[in-house]
Amino acid sequence: MFGPSLEGPTSVRVYAELARRAWQRQRAYGNANLAGLFTNSFFGYIRVVPLIAAFASRPEISGYDRDAAITWNWLVQSLITIVALWGWWEVALTIRSGEVAIDLARPIHYLGYWLARDVGRAAYSTVYRFIPILIVGQLVSGLRWPEAPWLTWPAFLCSLILALFTSFAWRFLLNLGAFWLTDYRAIASLGLVATTFLSGFLVPLAFFPPAIRSILEVLPFAAIIQTPATVFLERAEGLDLALLLAEQLGWAIVMLGVAHWGAQVAMRRVTVQGG
Template sequence: MRAYRAHARASALSALAYRGNFLLSLGGVAFQLVALLAVWKVLLGGGERVGGFDWPHMRAYLLVAFASGALVGTFVDFRMSFRIRSGLVALDLVKPVDYQRARFWEVVGGVWIELLVVALVVGVSFAVSGPPDLPPGPELALFATSMLLLVPLKFAVVYLSTLTCFWTENFVGVMWARQAITNLLSGALVPLVYFPGWLATAAQWSPFAGLTSTPALIFVGQAAGRQAVLLVAVQLAWVVVLWFAARALFRRALRQLTVHGG
C-alpha cells in the first residue's frame, strides 16, 4: 500500500509542477459550464419547465456536471499514453506494483487538487446566484456515494481507452472520440431526458450515465428512493465490470508490446 500512496503523491506533485497545463484542462471544463449556463438560462430563465427541469434545477444539474467533468482529468492518461508509445511502459512493468492499481492511485493523487478547483468554481457560483436546494438526507447520502463511485468509474473508462495506445500510433484521436461519446451519453451537455426514448434508455443503462447523469439526477431530485438506489447500483456494477475488463484487455495488450533497447 505504501508504494501506491507514493504514486499518488508523485502524481499530485507532478500536477502542481505542471500546474499551467493542469489548470488549463480544468479551465476548459469551467468554460463549458459558463457556456451551458448561459444557454439554458435563455431557454428556461422565463419560468418554463421542460422535461421536468426548470431553471433552478438545470443550474444545479450543470454544477454537478461540471464537478463530475473536472474530476479525473486528462493529466494521467496523457502521461500513460506517452509511456506506452515511447516504450517507457517497460520500466513500469518491472516495478513491484500492479500496473492498473498504480495508475488508479495516480488518479487519486490528483483528485484532491481537482476538488479544490471544483470547490472554488462552485463557491463563486453560490456567491453570485445563491446555493441550490439540497436533496433530503437519504438522497444526499446516495449523491455522495455516486460522486465517490464516479472516480473509479471514470478512471476505468479513461484507462480502457488509453490502453488502445498499444495498437495505435497516436492517442489524440482516441481521446477526442472518448470525450465526444462521454460528453453526449453521460448527459454532461444535455440531460438524457431530452434524448429520443430509445437512446435515453440505452444511455441510462450504459456506464457513461454514471459519469454525470446519475449523481446529477439524484442531486436535483429527479431520481429518488428506489430509483436512486437502482441508479447507484448500476453505477457500482459498471465499476466492477469495467475494472476487470480493463485487466483482461491489459493482458492482451502486453502481447503487442515490443521494446527495442541498446
C-alpha cells in the same frame, strides 16, 4: 504478467504514496490549474445564460426546473477534471516512449499503479476545481443544494468515486490502444465524442427523446456524469437511489474488469513504440 506483487499493508502504503505523489504533481502546475478554473467558470457562465432564457417561457423541461438545470450546469463543469472527461493519455505516452517497460517491472499491479495515480489527481481536482466552481456558481446564479444533506452528500460521494472508477477504466482501455497503434489520436477522438455526447455533459439525458434516453441511461457513460448529477439534484430517492448506485457500482466493476483483461491481452503482445 506484472512482475512480483506487493501484498498486505505494504501494498496499501504504496498505493497511498502513489496517490499522494500524484496530488503533489498537480500542485506543481498551479498556474495551469488556475487557468483551468477560470476557463471552467467562464464556460459555466456562458452555458447558464441560454438555460435561463430557455426557462423564461416555461417552468419545466423534461422534469428539470430552472434551478435544477442551472445547478446541473455548474455541477457538470465542476466534474470535468475529476473524471478527466476529455481524456488522459499518460499510459499511451509511456507506451510510445518505451517507459512502459519500467512500469511493468515495478512490484505492483499495473492497473492498480495507474488507478492510484488517477485517484490522487482526482482528489486534487476535487479540492481545487470542484469546490471553487460550485462556489462560483453559487455567486453567479445560485445553486440548488441538497434538501436532505445527511443522505445526499454521502450518496453523492459514493457516486463520485464510482464515476471516477468508471471513467478511469474507460480512459485506461483507450490508452491501451497504443500497444497496437502508432498514433492514438484517433482513439482520443473516439473517447472525446463518446464521453461528451453520451455522458449527460452537453445536456441532461432526460432532455433526449425517450427511446434514445432509455439507451443512453444504461450505458457506462451515464455513470460518469449523469448519475452523480442525478444524485446531487435528488432526482432519485429511496429504492430508486439505491438501484441507481447499484447500477453505477456494477458498471465500475465491469469496466475495471474489462480494463484488467485488456491489460493482460496487451501484455501478451507487448510492442514498445518509440524509444
